[in-house]
Amino acid sequence: MQSLTEFAEAKLAEMDDASLRRRVVDSDRDGEGGLWITRGGRRLLSFSCNDYLNLAHDPRVKAAAVAATERYGVGAAASRLVTGNHPLYTALEQKLAALKGTEAACVFGSGYLANAGIIPTFVGPKDLVVVDELAHACIWAGAKLSGATLRIFRHNDVDHAAQVLATYRPRHGRALLVTDGVFSMDGDLAPLPALASLCEQHDTWLMTDDAHGIGVLAQGRGSSFAFGDKPLVPLQMGTLSKAVGGYGGYLCASQAVIDLVKTRARTLIYSTGLPPATVAGAIASLDIIQGDPDLCALPVAKARRFTALLNLPAAESPIVPIVLGGAEVTLQAQRLLEDEGLLVTAIRPPTVPAGTARLRVTFTARTPNAEIERLADLIRDRVLPLNGVERPE
Numbered sequence: 001m002q003s004l005t006e007f008a009e010a011k012l013a014e015m016d017d018a019s020l021r022r023r024v025v026d027s028d029r030d031g032e033g034g035l036w037i038t039r040g041g042r043r044l045l046s047f048s049c050n051d052y053l054n055l056a057h058d059p060r061v062k063a064a065a066v067a068a069t070e071r072y073g074v075g076a077a078a079s080r081l082v083t084g085n086h087p088l089y090t091a092l093e094q095k096l097a098a099l100k101g102t103e104a105a106c107v108f109g110s111g112y113l114a115n116a117g118i119i120p121t122f123v124g125p126k127d128l129v130v131v132d133e134l135a136h137a138c139i140w141a142g143a144k145l146s147g148a149t150l151r152i153f154r155h156n157d158v159d160h161a162a163q164v165l166a167t168y169r170p171r172h173g174r175a176l177l178v179t180d181g182v183f184s185m186d187g188d189l190a191p192l193p194a195l196a197s198l199c200e201q202h203d204t205w206l207m208t209d210d211a212h213g214i215g216v217l218a219q220g221r222g223s224s225f226a227f228g229d230k231p232l233v234p235l236q237m238g239t240l241s242k243a244v245g246g247y248g249g250y251l252c253a254s255q256a257v258i259d260l261v262k263t264r265a266r267t268l269i270y271s272t273g274l275p276p277a278t279v280a281g282a283i284a285s286l287d288i289i290q291g292d293p294d295l296c297a298l299p300v301a302k303a304r305r306f307t308a309l310l311n312l313p314a315a316e317s318p319i320v321p322i323v324l325g326g327a328e329v330t331l332q333a334q335r336l337l338e339d340e341g342l343l344v345t346a347i348r349p350p351t352v353p354a355g356t357a358r359l360r361v362t363f364t365a366r367t368p369n370a371e372i373e374r375l376a377d378l379i380r381d382r383v384l385p386l387n388g389v390e391r392p393e
């Protein structure tokens with residue numbers, strides 16, 4: 001039998017051959033809004049971070065985190081259901097619920113843990129879960145863990161979702177449709193009004209993952225409010241690790257739904273509470289988000305500046321994909337931009353479908369306009385020709 005080490009070496013060699021091996025690289029984000037990253041001795045301007053509002057390095061957020069560490073210590077010491085529920089949690093959950101227009105909220109250890117815990121709370125082996133084909137990996141994890149029948153609809157294709165529900169809904173007890181609110185690798189929005197009415201017609205609950213919407217869409221309220229002031233989604237999940245600048249996941253919903261999650265979701269019950277500093281940092285960030293709609297609008301405005309320069313469809317979020325296709329050419333593009341002092345990470349399968357490797361470009365409130373222009377020029381003049389892709393006029 002192959003030894004464990006031989007197995008690992010063979011797998012790694014396979015991935016190297018296909019340019020699909022991933023590596024973690026020391027990345028030292030410095031204090032200037034976290035915009036700059038030092039890697040291998042080079043200082044690069046990041047177009048790859050999800051800290052859209054530059055709050056991870058905001059002095060007000062850092063001060064709140066330091067004060068919480070002094071007051072409550074470094075760790076929560078137990079699950080929230082045992083002794084880990086330090087008093088900062090209540091304040092954070094109230095702020096999240098207020099922002100999202102719901103009765104209540106529940107904070108999890110991370111966005112991944114939230115999806116892995118929420119979905120199995122509401123559907124099980126006799127039920128149906130319907131998921132957009134480009135949904136985030138942790139939605140798939142939650143859907144699979146639930147044991148429910150899993151059906152997929154084509155990306156943002158409401159007619160296909162309707163066909164799937166018409167066929168499968170009658171065969172199951174409860175049904176849940178889950179989608180990203182903003183798609184993490186494509187930057188587009190889910191058609192929430194149409195999905196909400198479809199779910200109503202088919203007696204199906206709608207859940208969104210708003211990881212990339214909170215803080216940056218609809219005055220910071222997120223994708224559920226991008227189509228009007230009425231929240232369309234009864235289960236609004238998201239993360240505190242992107243525009244909020246820290247770490248942790250959440251669900252905003254009615255009081256009863258949240259009460260059920262708090263007594264049933266295994267990733268909440270059987271995992272230690274977040275460090276107090278993290279919870280305090282998120283509270284400070286949400287105060288900034290609620291008080292500064294102009295700041296919240298900046299990342300999308302910057303992304304639109306970039307898409308206009310390249311004659312691409314106007315950005316809907318701070319994420320703009322430049323799809324190059326092959327994994328190797330995308331790595332080559334990343335290296336070329338690094339040589340120009342810009343960090344734009346190559347995203348390859350299986351994170352994105354085969355043949356759609358891409359540069360995923362993200363924008364923050366403080367991304368300098370001159371650098372956006374320089375990046376657009378480099379992409380037009382040097383990156384797209386790598387692939388023989390037509391230059392935008």
Ligand SMILES: Cc1ncc(COP(=O)(O)O)c(C=O)c1O
Nearest residue numbers: 110111112136184209211239241
């Ligand atoms: C759409 C989406 N959902 C969930 C997550 C996971 O959130 P977290 O990093 O808090 O685990 C991410 C990214 O990490 C994401 O992009």
